[in-house]
Amino acid sequence: MAAIKRVALVAHDNKKPVLIDWIMKNKVRLESCELVTTGTTGLLIHESSGLPVTRVHSGPLGGDQQIGARIAEQTIDLLIFFWDPLEPMSHDPDIKALLRIATLWNIPIACNQSSADFIISSPLMEDYDRVVPDFSTYEQRKLPKK
Numbered sequence: 001m002a003a004i005k006r007v008a009l010v011a012h013d014n015k016k017p018v019l020i021d022w023i024m025k026n027k028v029r030l031e032s033c034e035l036v037t038t039g040t041t042g043l044l045i046h047e048s049s050g051l052p053v054t055r056v057h058s059g060p061l062g063g064d065q066q067i068g069a070r071i072a073e074q075t076i077d078l079l080i081f082f083w084d085p086l087e088p089m090s091h092d093p094d095i096k097a098l099l100r101i102a103t104l105w106n107i108p109i110a111c112n113q114s115s116a117d118f119i120i121s122s123p124l125m126e127d128y129d130r131v132v133p134d135f136s137t138y139e140q141r142k143l144p145k146k
């Protein structure tokens with residue numbers, strides 16, 4: 001059992017104000033977390049809250065993929081991703097890939113404020129034994145010979 005401490009935070013432009021508002025409401029809880037963000041999201045979070053963040057690239061420049069890689073490497077415990085369901089995005093495949101990889105590795109995901117509220121206020125934040133899926137047989141599967 002371990003506390004959920006390594007939190008990825010990502011928001012599309014129209015959702016950034018919602019995320020900042022949520023962060024300000026939960027600043028005390030987030031102070032004890034390691035925050036990893038995409039580029040512009042992280043800049044805004046740091047400027048408005050003063051919280052330290054580790055920033056990767058902006059989403060359209062590969063940031064979603066960098067966060068996804070960290071999830072696959074088991075260095076992220078929680079994904080808060082306020083994506084925009086009303087705007088088409090140039091990097092839509094990357095967005096889908098990030099949501100896919102977080103689902104695959106059984107990472108808790110909040111895609112809107114209500115879900116984020118439920119997760120951050122859960123007692124499991126302090127003590128959670130996430131089941132890490134075992135893909136060893138998948139990686140050793142025999143492929144048909146040509």
Ligand SMILES: O=C(CO)COP(=O)(O)O
Binds near residue numbers: 039
């Ligand atoms: O595009 C994003 C997520 O898909 C977020 O990128 P920024 O934080 O740089 O705006």
